[in-house]
Amino acid sequence: MRILVTGGAGFIGSHLCDRLLADGHEVIAMDNLITGSTDNIAHLAGNRRFKFIHHDVTDYIYVPGRLDAVMHLASPASPVDFDRIPIQILKVGSLGTHNTLGLAWGKAARFLLASTSEVYGDPLVHPQPESYWGNVNPIGVRGVYDEAKRFAEAITMAYHRIHAVDTRIIRIFNTYGPRMRLDDGRVVPNFIGQALQGRPLTVYGDGGQTRSFCYVSDLVDGMVRLLMSDETGPVNIGNPLEVSIRTFAETINRLTGNAGGIVYRPLPADDPKQRRPDITRARTLLGWEPQVGLEDGLARTIEYFRARMQP
């Protein structure tokens, strides 16, 4: 297949490009580098089945030739960016999704939207099944991301219903691994960066809030399975192992041998109290199950950051 990956120079997008190339596909990565980096795809330079286009998908998208699939991952994703670049987030979720859907329609290509567990907001149903409509504050700081992704899901379904575009929606839960930016602001790079410098880990609130962390190779495998399936309804992909942020910090201190301990900082507004995917649909429809355990995935991620932080 000839596949366009928007956000292809980002953390997940670059791993997806690697996987698609390994599967024998031709890949075009499109990215404006607002939170991504060409470092993530530098190893692909010279691969004749790979091409990079520097472009902002909120502007009209032109791709010459045939396309079999459009995988739309372009969007900043760190809560730090919700304060820093909220309008860019709203634009890429709305205008960017509109443009990429129009492209998929014009090329008769399959379309996959990278949505998020944030569509469930601060969930009142636990664990979260795809049938849950969510609990989102539209005017809060996280609203720019949550509502952009909810709009993106809505317009994806509209193109499916009105223009018969062959669409897929993946709801991604917290994913981590090599190629996250050290200064990205999300909990995994923050904690590992702090631990490798011997500093205390900054736990927000009392650390009782929970998350479920999925290693990037597992996520990418679920994404490819969904693309190749016939499933148009949303599918959660994430690791159902749920941990409190306090326990997570203790685990990272243990795995890195950090004696710096933990410091507590104020909890950001609307920070979801609990998050765990119900992956029944992924299991039954895609035969998907995460393979990489938390400590194994963290060890690989710690190695990546250790190498990057060496002077």
Ligand code: NAD
């Ligand atoms: P990332 O910031 O590393 O990657 C996003 C990429 O999109 C970056 O390379 C960025 O430069 C690019 N981008 C942003 N706006 C763009 C625009 N207007 N035009 C072109 N490119 C643009 O983040 P990530 O963690 O790899 O996230 C990838 C996707 O997965 C996002 O859509 C995100 O919402 C979704 N997601 C990620 C997670 C996670 O835990 N990592 C969880 C849920 C959903």
Ligand code: UDP
């Ligand atoms: N968090 C934390 N310390 C940090 C960064 C994040 O305690 O240095 C917490 C954050 O408040 C949230 C969880 O870790 O409860 C996951 O945060 P992240 O930014 O990775 O993404 P989220 O799941 O909130 O979108």
